[in-house]
Amino acid sequence: MEPNTRKITSLRVEHITKRFPGVLACNDIALSVAEGEVLALVGENGAGKTTLMNILMGLYRPDEGRILINGEEVVFRSPNDAFAAGLGMVHQQYMLVANMTVLENIALGFTQAWSPLKLNLDMVRARIDEVAAKYGLAVDPDAFVWQLSVGEQQRVELVKTLCLGARFLILDEPTSALTPQETDELILLLKRMTSELSIVFISHKLHEVKNLSDKVTILRHGSVVFEGSTADHSSGDIAALMTGREIHLPRNEAPTCEGNPALEIRGLKIRSDRGFLAVDGLDLSVCAGEIVGLAGVSGNGQRELAEAINGLRKVEGGEILLFGQELANRSPRAVIDAGMGYIPEERNTEGIVPSFSMKENFILKDADEAQFSARSFLRLKEIDRNAEALRTEFDIRSPDTKVAAGSLSGGNIQKVILAREISRKPRFLIAVYPTRGLDMGAAEFIHKRLLEKRLEGIGILLISEELEEILDLSDRVAVIFKGRIIDTLDRRSADSRKIGILMAGVHNDEAV
Amino acid sequence: MTKQFKALYKTVVILLAAAAAMLLGALILWTIGADVTKTYSVIILEPLKNKIEIGEVLIRAIPLTIIALGISVAYRSGIINIGAEGQMAMGILAATAVALALPGLPKYALLPLAMIAGTLGGAAWGFIPGILKAKLHVSELLSTVMLNYIAAQFYTFCLRGPMLDPAEITMGSGTPQSMRLTKAIWLDRLVPGTRIHTGVYIALAMAFIIWLLLWRTSWGYKMRAAGASERAARYGGIGVAGYLVVAMMISGAFAGLAGAVEIAGVHRRAIEGITGGYGFSGIVVALFGGLHPAGIIPASFFFGLLIVGADMTQRMVGVPANMVLVLQGIIILVIVATRMVLANPYLMERVWRRYQKLTRRDKEA
Numbered sequence: 001m002e003p004n005t006r007k008i009t010s011l012r013v014e015h016i017t018k019r020f021p022g023v024l025a026c027n028d029i030a031l032s033v034a035e036g037e038v039l040a041l042v043g044e045n046g047a048g049k050t051t052l053m054n055i056l057m058g059l060y061r062p063d064e065g066r067i068l069i070n071g072e073e074v075v076f077r078s079p080n081d082a083f084a085a086g087l088g089m090v091h092q093q094y095m096l097v098a099n100m101t102v103l104e105n106i107a108l109g110f111t112q113a114w115s116p117l118k119l120n121l122d123m124v125r126a127r128i129d130e131v132a133a134k135y136g137l138a139v140d141p142d143a144f145v146w147q148l149s150v151g152e153q154q155r156v157e158l159v160k161t162l163c164l165g166a167r168f169l170i171l172d173e174p175t176s177a178l179t180p181q182e183t184d185e186l187i188l189l190l191k192r193m194t195s196e197l198s199i200v201f202i203s204h205k206l207h208e209v210k211n212l213s214d215k216v217t218i219l220r221h222g223s224v225v226f227e228g229s230t231a232d233h234s235s236g237d238i239a240a241l242m243t244g245r246e247i248h249l250p251r252n253e254a255p256t257c258e259g260n261p262a263l264e265i266r267g268l269k270i271r272s273d274r275g276f277l278a279v280d281g282l283d284l285s286v287c288a289g290e291i292v293g294l295a296g297v298s299g300n301g302q303r304e305l306a307e308a309i310n311g312l313r314k315v316e317g318g319e320i321l322l323f324g325q326e327l328a329n330r331s332p333r334a335v336i337d338a339g340m341g342y343i344p345e346e347r348n349t350e351g352i353v354p355s356f357s358m359k360e361n362f363i364l365k366d367a368d369e370a371q372f373s374a375r376s377f378l379r380l381k382e383i384d385r386n387a388e389a390l391r392t393e394f395d396i397r398s399p400d401t402k403v404a405a406g407s408l409s410g411g412n413i414q415k416v417i418l419a420r421e422i423s424r425k426p427r428f429l430i431a432v433y434p435t436r437g438l439d440m441g442a443a444e445f446i447h448k449r450l451l452e453k454r455l456e457g458i459g460i461l462l463i464s465e466e467l468e469e470i471l472d473l474s475d476r477v478a479v480i481f482k483g484r485i486i487d488t489l490d491r492r493s494a495d496s497r498k499i500g501i502l503m504a505g506v507h508n509d510e511a512v
Numbered sequence: 513m514t515k516q517f518k519a520l521y522k523t524v525v526i527l528l529a530a531a532a533a534m535l536l537g538a539l540i541l542w543t544i545g546a547d548v549t550k551t552y553s554v555i556i557l558e559p560l561k562n563k564i565e566i567g568e569v570l571i572r573a574i575p576l577t578i579i580a581l582g583i584s585v586a587y588r589s590g591i592i593n594i595g596a597e598g599q600m601a602m603g604i605l606a607a608t609a610v611a612l613a614l615p616g617l618p619k620y621a622l623l624p625l626a627m628i629a630g631t632l633g634g635a636a637w638g639f640i641p642g643i644l645k646a647k648l649h650v651s652e653l654l655s656t657v658m659l660n661y662i663a664a665q666f667y668t669f670c671l672r673g674p675m676l677d678p679a680e681i682t683m684g685s686g687t688p689q690s691m692r693l694t695k696a697i698w699l700d701r702l703v704p705g706t707r708i709h710t711g712v713y714i715a716l717a718m719a720f721i722i723w724l725l726l727w728r729t730s731w732g733y734k735m736r737a738a739g740a741s742e743r744a745a746r747y748g749g750i751g752v753a754g755y756l757v758v759a760m761m762i763s764g765a766f767a768g769l770a771g772a773v774e775i776a777g778v779h780r781r782a783i784e785g786i787t788g789g790y791g792f793s794g795i796v797v798a799l800f801g802g803l804h805p806a807g808i809i810p811a812s813f814f815f816g817l818l819i820v821g822a823d824m825t826q827r828m829v830g831v832p833a834n835m836v837l838v839l840q841g842i843i844i845l846v847i848v849a850t851r852m853v854l855a856n857p858y859l860m861e862r863v864w865r866r867y868q869k870l871t872r873r874d875k876e877a
Binding site: 354 | 737
């Protein structure tokens with residue numbers, strides 16, 4: 001296909017059907033987006049949104065149906081065809097090469113800068129600066145991708161897509177890693193951009209759908225169940241249509257507890273992979289039976305903090321006390337044995353062994369426990385029984401417990417991790433972005449479980465960027481900025497505006 | 513999708529793959545001017561024609577199985593052992609040393625002792641790259657290959673020096689080999705007239721032990737977890753570095769045992785060239801067998817067949833053995849590719865739908 005720079009004035013898909021073995025991912029789907037329009041695509045995890053977008057981007061080919069741009073049928077054999085047609089997508093799972101710099105990653109698709117023997121990196125750099133300045137998206141072109149937090153990586157993805165000259169944007173949950181202010185800015189930015197291009201975005205956050213989109217299409221089980229103008233429907237209507245039932249995210253209504261300090265951190269210093277002090281003199285305490293929400297933009301030391309507490313990263317100074325027991329620079333095993341439960345940020349690669357079956361993943365921390373092995377021989381029947389019980393209790397949707405954990409959907413993977421961590425009866429729990437990318441049904445489930453644990457007297461440190469999540473669940477909210485707690489707010493005095501300003505590093509309210 | 517269709521699909525894919533391999537091979541044989549049909553019949557049929565030849569295939573499958581089992585343990589634990597060649601040599605030296613030092617011991621003592629010595633010799637040689645990787649992050653690819661060179665030179669040194677057969681010195685022929693080892697270390701021949709020895713039982717027992725270790729014990733579980741996802745294993749409190757060392761030692765131990773079995777069962781003395789690439793073929797056998805004992809055993813047999821077949825074509829049709837190795841390479845590539853095709857459910861679905869369209873059209877017509 002010849003690359004062209006014509007404006008995309010309309011995009012339509014008709015009768016798109018895509019089958020995967022045993023699954024009908026998309027069933028006779030039709031969509032249309034006109035010039036300057038923003039279409040929100042909503043639906044639960046596994047409703048077929050991402051599959052549909054991957055078809056639009058040429059990653060999959062539909063079994064049936066066609067795609068029309070400006071009224072002409074197009075066939076995408078590969079993502080290159082889709083790029084050439086002017087479609088650009090930011091995926092939910094970032095498509096970046098971890099051991100290359102941001103600049104190199106963007107140069108990967110930037111064919112103008114390629115010549116047979118030379119890669120014109122200066123040209124790419126100039127383009128990045130141009131796009132970054134135009135849209136106010138700051139990225140460090142020389143940082144290695146593996147050093148970046150998930151949120152920073154998302155920004156790189158956005159910049160990359162824009163640099164490559166996308167004239168039609170597809171965004172798969174674009175704001176899942178941004179602060180409320182950044183989200184508002186992004187929404188404003190995207191609105192401004194609609195004078196130049198049209199946007200399809202996938203989101204679970206209904207207020208964004210309301211704020212940004214002109215039209216909304218709701219998918220359930222691979223079919224379109226609703227389409228219409230956003231202005232005519234309330235968030236509640238949309239949520240109900242999405243899941244087929246009413247959803248109420250639970251709130252922490254219990255009185256503030258006055259337990260003893262369970263986790264105490266004093267003067268903690270931790271280096272990041274890049275060598276600077278990502279956590280620099282952090283103090284924090286969490287009582288038993290209390291949820292402390294740690295709010296902050298990703299990349300302010302949250303990852304390092306969670307890893308250091310769990311023995312996965314070296315501590316340079318300070319102390320971490322769990323019920324008075326020093327955990328700094330202990331092995332992960334020692335931390336686990338001290339009663340720590342941990343829901344890690346990277347659920348797909350760290351929280352589970354993706355190629356192992358679900359039941360094998362349930363014993364990841366306990367293979368040597370008497371419950372699961374006798375004289376080093378695994379007790380297979382007990383492992384099966386345990387897995388079946390957890391699968392039922394945590395409503396993990398899969399044909400059986402033998403399926404590879406990595407093949408499950410994000411929500412189900414998170415349930416597997418949660419089931420394992422909770423069933424181990426921890427004395428303390430650290431949950432990092434526990435509901436990122438999950439639909440409301442799954443988020444509701446996980447929130448309920450965390451609140452239950454709190455009532456049982458377990459201290460929970462909840463690290464999240466979702467202010468609603470933090471405000472719903474926390475007894476106290478600590479805001480982290482550049483590796484320090486810049487303020488701790490009581491639940492009653494906390495609101496999203498205050499926290500949002502603190503997350504941006506501004507301590508004095510009056511300054512804004 | 514119907515069951516008949518699935519079976520048909522698989523059969524057709526396998527037949528197509530076999531045809532593709534034969535065709536590619538025929539092209540190569542034709543270029544070097546060999547008699548294509550005759551070469552093929554010799555490779556495939558001759559080694560299975562009588563019990564002597566089948567025996568030859570089996571005695572090659574024994575060390576291949578044992579080495580591949582060890583390599584699969586390392587591989588599943590996330591470390592790649594290319595050093596089986598050197599570990600096998602060290603195993604041979606250790607077993608030979610024991611047999612030479614204690615010739616008076618009865619069989620029930622000497623044979624197990626020599627086997628254990630061989631195992632320990634290999635394990636020691638596997639420990640070095642393991643600990644280097646765990647403590648200093650030295651690439652095991654580098655260290656195992658380098659240790660292969662060292663082991664090969666040390667092996668030659670021993671056979672020309674301390675272990676050299678005294679008879680060779682008196683006769684002045686100076687062939688670098690050890691004295692013929694005492695009968696107490698010999699593994700018995702199983703079938704009269706062939707060279708099949710009781711090492712077959714050792715290989716089968718080892719396959720069972722590895723299966724037990726990897727899939728039935730918490731040790732194996734943790735080793736596999738460390739190999740499948742180092743990050744998740746670390747998160748789960750598994751001491752990944754320690755298991756790397758253990759896995760590498762087990763891997764080395766198996767290569768060492770293979771060496772001890774090989775001298776006790778086949779050569780009955782240490783001579784040059786015993787390892788003869790078993791350490792490298794073992795890697796292919798391990799991967800080819802799906803890193804699982806149940807796959808490794810038939811894979812070893814298949815490779816034994818190819819080795820013997822190569823030898824025979826050289827003698828019977830005058831096609832150089834090296835050419836047969838080229839054919840082997842093609843066969844392996846085709847089999848690997850076929851397995852990828854068979855493991856792809858998407859492709860099968862697409863063929864199924866096309867097939868349905870065709871049959872429908874036929875009916876309408």
